[in-house]
């Protein structure tokens with residue numbers, strides 16, 4: 001995958017955001033709805049013998065059931081050729097590692113950015 005590639009005729013890849021246990025995550029542009037998205041991509045051709053496609057589908061179904069301001073919103077799940085994709089809300093933020101290396105101190109955080117479709121940000125209200 002490279003910047004400029006278009007997934008499913010719709011999502012233009014802009015820059016890579018990271019890599020997780022299942023695949024690459026890219027910042028992208030949804031050409032249809034004209035908005036920024038984060039795209040999690042799984043190339044099924046890489047190793048068809050794994051359970052990754054099933055895990056990918058389970059993550060999507062689980063994420064689609066959650067509607068909460070502290071949880072990343074899943075927009076769409078799809079497949080195009082041998083690439084599975086999840087289009088989701090893109091969040092901005094730095095990692096604790098980069099925050100720590102820029103300050104030279106161990107990083108502490110009271111508000112961490114949402115970093116995956118199933119991550120939950122600490123609630124400002126302990127009872128909420």
Ligand SMILES: Nc1ncnc2c1ncn2[C@@H]1O[C@H](COP(=O)(O)OP(=O)(O)OP(=O)(O)O)[C@@H](O)[C@H]1O
Nearest residue numbers: 017018019020021022025038072089090091115116
């Ligand atoms: N919605 C998003 N907005 C911005 N960056 C994201 C988003 N989702 C993921 N990322 C970036 O991509 C990296 C990898 O995300 P991913 O969800 O694949 O990681 P993971 O939770 O470790 O993996 P997995 O759930 O696949 O085991 C994250 O650490 C983060 O930097």
